[in-house]
Every structure is written in C-alpha cells, then in structure tokens.
Amino acid sequence: MDFEWDLFVESLPTLAAGAVTTAQLAIVSIIIGLLIGLVGGLARVSGLAALNGVALFYVTLLRGVPLLVTMLFLYYGLPSLGLLLEAKAVAILALSLTNGAYVTEIIRAGIQSIDRGQMRAARSLGMGWGLAMRRIVLPQALRRVLPPIGNEAITLLKNTALVSVIAIPDLLRAGTDIMTWQANTFSPFAGVALMYLAMTLPLVWLVARLESRWRVA
Amino acid sequence: MSTIRIRNLHKSYGATPVLRGVDLDVAPGEVVCVIGPSGSGKSTLLACLNGLEPFESGEVIVDGQHIGWGPERGGARLRVPERAMTLARRRIGIVFQAFNLFPHMTALGNVMEAPVQVLRRPRAEAEATARALLDRVGLGHKMLAYPADLSGGQQQRVAIARALAMQPAVMLFDEVTSALDPELVGEVLAVMRKLAEEGMTMLVVTHEMGFARDVADRVVFMDGGLVVEQGSPAEVLGNPREPRTRAFLGRVLRPDSISA
Numbered sequence: 001m002d003f004e005w006d007l008f009v010e011s012l013p014t015l016a017a018g019a020v021t022t023a024q025l026a027i028v029s030i031i032i033g034l035l036i037g038l039v040g041g042l043a044r045v046s047g048l049a050a051l052n053g054v055a056l057f058y059v060t061l062l063r064g065v066p067l068l069v070t071m072l073f074l075y076y077g078l079p080s081l082g083l084l085l086e087a088k089a090v091a092i093l094a095l096s097l098t099n100g101a102y103v104t105e106i107i108r109a110g111i112q113s114i115d116r117g118q119m120r121a122a123r124s125l126g127m128g129w130g131l132a133m134r135r136i137v138l139p140q141a142l143r144r145v146l147p148p149i150g151n152e153a154i155t156l157l158k159n160t161a162l163v164s165v166i167a168i169p170d171l172l173r174a175g176t177d178i179m180t181w182q183a184n185t186f187s188p189f190a191g192v193a194l195m196y197l198a199m200t201l202p203l204v205w206l207v208a209r210l211e212s213r214w215r216v217a
Numbered sequence: 218m219s220t221i222r223i224r225n226l227h228k229s230y231g232a233t234p235v236l237r238g239v240d241l242d243v244a245p246g247e248v249v250c251v252i253g254p255s256g257s258g259k260s261t262l263l264a265c266l267n268g269l270e271p272f273e274s275g276e277v278i279v280d281g282q283h284i285g286w287g288p289e290r291g292g293a294r295l296r297v298p299e300r301a302m303t304l305a306r307r308r309i310g311i312v313f314q315a316f317n318l319f320p321h322m323t324a325l326g327n328v329m330e331a332p333v334q335v336l337r338r339p340r341a342e343a344e345a346t347a348r349a350l351l352d353r354v355g356l357g358h359k360m361l362a363y364p365a366d367l368s369g370g371q372q373q374r375v376a377i378a379r380a381l382a383m384q385p386a387v388m389l390f391d392e393v394t395s396a397l398d399p400e401l402v403g404e405v406l407a408v409m410r411k412l413a414e415e416g417m418t419m420l421v422v423t424h425e426m427g428f429a430r431d432v433a434d435r436v437v438f439m440d441g442g443l444v445v446e447q448g449s450p451a452e453v454l455g456n457p458r459e460p461r462t463r464a465f466l467g468r469v470l471r472p473d474s475i476s477a
Contacts, residue, residue, distance in 0.1 A: 120269055121317035121376075125331035125383060126307035128300075135334055139321050 007187040011178045015191045018174025023199060025088065025170065026157040029095035033156065034149070036096060037103025042133065044108040055104060062101035068162050070094045075166045091163040099156045103149060110145035111137055143214045150207030154200050161196075171195055218281070220245045220387050220418045221266065226275035228258075228265055228442075235261045236272065237442035243387065248419045250429035250450075253439035254465055259422040260314075262439070263389045266420070267309040268302040280308045280386035307335060310380030311389040314396050316372040318364040324351060324375045325360040328382045336383070343382075350378040354408045370401030374408055381412075388412065390421040426470055430454050438462045 043055035062070065071094035078085060085093070114137050122132035164173035175192035179185050221243035228236040235258045243249050251259045264270035266277060268284045276294075277284040282305035286294040297305075319327050328347035332338040338346075351360055354374040364372055373393055380388060390409065394402040406428050413419055413432050423429060429436050429450055436453040438446045438461075446459045454470075457463045 115315075115317070117313060117315050117317035118319065121313065121319070123303070124267055124269060124306055124309070124311045125379070126303060126335040127331065128303050131334055135330065136319055143321070 002184050003186045003190065004184060005187075007182060007184055008191055011175075011182075011188040011191050014178060015171060015174050015188065015195055018169055018171040019195045019199065021169055022157075022160050022171040022196075025091055025095065025160045025163060025168075026153075026199070029092050029099060029160075030153045030156055032092065032096035033099030033103055033152070036100025037107050037149075040100060040104030041107025041111060044104065045111045059101045059104050062098050063105075067094060067098045067159055068165065070098060071162060071166060087163075087166045087168050090166060091160070091168055095156055095159060095163075098159075099152055102152050102155075106145050106148045106152065107141065110141035113144060114140050143211075146207055146211050146214070150203060153203050153207075157200055157203065158196060219243060219278075220247075220280055221420060222276070222278040223262075223266075224276040226262070226265060226272060226277060228261055228270065228272035228275075235442055236265070236275075239275070239439075239442070239444055241437065241444060241447075243418060243420055245418055246416045247434045248413045248417075248421065248432055249435045249437060250433040251420065251422045251437045251439055252424070252426070252429060252465070253445075257439045258442040259439050260391050263311065263391045263420065263422055266389060267306050267311055268297070269311075279305065282308070307383055308386045309389065310383060310385035310387065311391065312373070312376050312380055312393045314392040316364070316369070316376050316396070318372050318375055318379070320364050323361045323363055324356060324367065324378075327364070327375055328379045331379070332382050347378070347382060350381055351375070353381075353411075354378045355404070368401060369397045370404045373397065373405045377405075377408055377412075387418040387420065390419065390423065392422050392424065394423070394425060424469065426454060426466075438465065440465065 040055045040058065043051040046052060065073075071091065074085075074094055075087065075090045078090070111133075118136055118140065119132055122136040123129070127135070160170060161172040163170050164176065171192055175188045178188035182188070219242040221241065223239055223241040226236050226239040227234070239258070239262060241249075241262075251262070253259055261270060265272045266279055266284060272285055274286070274294075276286065276289070282301070283297050284302065284305060285297060287297050288294070319330065322330060325344065325347050328350055329340070329343045332343040332346065333340055348357070348360060351357055354377055356371060356374055356378070359367060359371060359375075364375070367375065376393075393409075394405050397405065402425070406425060409419070409421070409428070410432050421428075421433070431450075433450050435447060436450045437444055438453055438457070438459070440461050446453055446457060446462045453462065454466065457466060
C-alpha cells in the first residue's frame with residue numbers, strides 16, 4: 001500500500017479536469033445514443049422489412065464488436081477513407097453507436113411489451129400509426145424501460161474510460177499521468193475510482209426521479 | 218342507404234376460415250345485436266368493419282366509406298389505402314371487451330385525446346365535450362381518476378365515452394360486458410340502452426340475451442362464420458326457425474338469464 005493523503009488531495013484538481021472531459025463525452029454520447037435507440041427501436045417494430053433489416057444489421061454489428069475495437073477501428077480506419085475526425089468525435093461516435101445498439105433493443109422490447117389492445121384502441125379512434133405510437137404506446141414503453149436504459153447510460157459513462165487509448169485526456173488518462181509522474185498508483189487511482197462513482201450518482205438519481213414522476217397512477 | 222353494408226365477407230386466419238360469406242346491413246339509427254357461440258366469427262366481424270383486421274374478400278361499406286377493399290372495377294377490387302382507412306375510423310366507434318383505456322391518462326384525458334390529437338379541436342372545447350360525455354355515462358365524479366383506480370364497469374363506461382367523443386356514425390360493441398364482474402354488467406348495459414334510445418346506430422356483439430331482447434331492433438344469429446338467422450328479437454329469440462339457433466338458445470337461455 002502506498003496511499004499518501006497529500007498526493008491524493010494534490011491530484012484532485014488534475015483529475016477533475018479529466019472528469020470534465022469524461023462527463024462531456026458521456027453526456028453527449030448518452031443523448032445521441034438515446035436518439036439512435038429511439039429511431040432504431042421504432043424501425044424494429046415498424047413492420048417495414050427494409051427498415052427492420054437495416055436496424056437489425058446495425059444492432060448485430062455494433063453489439064457483436066467490442067467497443068474498444070470499434071473505437072480503434074474508427075480512429076485508424078476512417079482516415080484511410082479520407083475522413084479525418086478529431087479523437088473526441090471518434091470517441092463520441094463509437095460510444096453512441098454502441099450504446100444506441102443496446103438502447104434499440106431495449107426500446108423494441110419495451111414497445112412490444114405494451115398490450116396490443118393499446119395500439120388497436122388508438123387506431124380505432126382515427127390515429128395514424130405514428131400518432132398512436134407517439135401519444136399512446138411510446139409513453140408507456142419508455143416508462144417501462146427506464147431502468148435498463150439507466151443501466152446502459154451508466155455503462156456508457158464507465159466505458160468512456162476506453163477513450164484514453166486514443167489519446168483523449170479523460171479521467172482515467174489524468175490518473176495514469178499522475179501515476180507516471182509521481183510513481184504512486186494508489187493515491188491518484190483512489191481519486192479516479194471515486195470520481196467515476198460520483199459521476200454515476202446523478203444518473204442514478206435522474207432515473208429514480210423520472211421513474212417516480214412517470215409512475216402510472 | 219345503410220350505415221353498414223356487408224356483402225359476401227370472407228376472412229380466415231391462416232388456413233382456418235372464420236367468416237365464410239357474411240351479408241349484413243344496419244340501417245341508420247338501428248340497433249342490431251349479434252349473438253352466437255364463441256368461435257362463430259362475431260368479434261372478427263366487428264374488427265373487419267373498422268379495418269383493424271384485413272379480410273380476403275367481400276364488400277364492406279361503413280358510413281359511405283369502403284373498408285378494406287375499394288369499389289369493384291372490372292371484376293377486381295383495390296385495397297383501400299391505409300390513410301383512407303384511418304380517416305374512415307374517425308366515424309366508427311368501437312368498444313372492446315378488454316376496455317383498452319390508456320393507462321397513462323386520466324378518464325378525462327382518455328376521452329379528450331382523439332378529439333384533440335386527431336380532430337385538432339381546441340383543448341377547452343374538447344374538454345367541455347369530454348366532461349359532458351363523462352357526465353352522461355355517470356362518471357362526472359371520476360374525471361381525473363386513472364384507469365387503474367376505476368372498476369371494470371367504470372372503465373368500460375369511460376371507453377364508451379371515449380368512442381362517443383369522436384361523434385361516430387356508428388358504434389360497435391365487442392362483448393363489452395364479458396370481462397366484467399356480474400354486478401358491474403348492469404351499469405354498462407344501462408349506458409348502452411340510453412345510447413340506443415337516443416338514436417345511435419349500434420352493432421352489438423353480446424351474450425346478454427336480456428339486452429338483445431329489450432333493446433335490439435333486430436337480432437342476428439351467427440354460427441360457423443355465417444349469418445344463420447336474423448329477425449326481430451321476438452322471432453329469433455322467442456321463436457327461432459333454424460335448428461342451430463334453437464340449439465344455441467337452449468344452451469344459453471336459462472330462465473334467470475332472461476331477466477333484464
């Protein structure tokens with residue numbers, strides 16, 4: 001054990017700067033991932049074979065490849081296609097595409113878990129498929145899948161630790177830098193672990209709050 | 218012109234024929250009760266009438282709109298586009314056995330939803346209409362209750378109000394009391410009876426023989442995917458011609474079930 005309190009406290013400002021990057025990447029990727037998942041989930045239940053096929057292909061591909069591989073593939077692969085993106089953009093792309101694949105399946109399952117009578121009742125009142133989905137089915141489905149979507153958001157937040165391999169100064173990277181300068185592992189990494197934990201708490205809180213507010217009366 | 222006109226309607230689920238050439242008309246203001254053993258195709262018939270179930274062939278016209286298949290041209294019919302069916306459904310109210318209220322909305326919200334979202338009525342106007350309708354079905358005191366807090370009978374009355382809010386040309390009732398506890402059946406039938414008295418055109422699939430006898434202008438007996446017999450309640454229920462009708466009534470008409 002080489003824990004030194006002073007070193008721990010000293011490393012916090014540097015770690016905090018890394019944590020800001022991590023939080024930015026996570027928030028942007030979670031939002032984009034949710035949007036992808038919503039579109040993907042709707043495509044999966046649309047009843048249109050082409051849309052469903054595209055969505056299923058996307059899900060199978062992104063779920064089947066490790067996030068780290070996806071990220072490195074995009075980081076080194078896109079430039080050879082003539083597409084130069086900065087590291088952060090690559091990281092957001094990889095994180096949100098992978099997250100979106102999981103969210104797609106969660107939202108598909110949520111929609112399919114809603115009793116078919118709901119869609120029938122909505123359609124019988126003259127609603128088109130889209131309106132019935134938006135006003136009747138989706139609000140119930142999203143409420144139901146809030147806990148697993150919260151899980152995915154937390155997973156994504158922690159998966160941002162992988163971006164340090166493409167040279168983004170995130171929280172983990174800040175920790176390893178300090179470790180190298182100070183030749184001390186434990187003190188900075190205690191801070192790293194605590195900060196990841198601290199960042200998941202707002203997500204946990206947000207999910208709990210949404211769950212209680214959207215509870216079906 | 219009939220509010221509902223059905224000619225030679227054929228429908229099957231896979232290889233199993235459910236409707237095998239149904240002919241039926243319902244005149245404006247008429248109340249028609251459809252009775253028959255389970256599996257006779259009664260509920261499927263209703264689902265075909267508002268296009269919720271596709272059918273193989275036949276002509277269905279409701280409130281002047283072709284449902285499922287368009288008018289015959291040169292011996293063939295074209296499928297009615299989904300958009301036209303969605304428009305036609307505005308005028309066809311249906312109430313389901315399972316209520317199917319929207320659980321994330323209050324009773325008032327359920328009734329206002331389609332007028333606001335589909336007909337684009339101003340909220341205040343839609344709310345006034347919805348309140349009046351909920352009053353009419355005896356739920357003026359439950360406007361802001363959620364479906365989960367209502368009894369089955371109350372839920373079904375909200376469902377009736379919800380369908381009426383679209384000012385439909387016809388109301389279809391699909392075994393609407395079959396899922397209810399016996400003591401809650403009466404309150405729903407009372408609402409339907411009032412609706413009939415007010416002149417609503419109604420096609421009612423039911424097992425309530427007392428209701429059919431007292432309220433229907435005409436009773437239709439279906440069996441095996443066909444209309445076997447139809448006529449006034451007195452004729453069909455009191456003096457059936459067809460052996461199959463007699464056999465069915467013999468099974469369901471015990472003296473106590475006829476009290477209305």
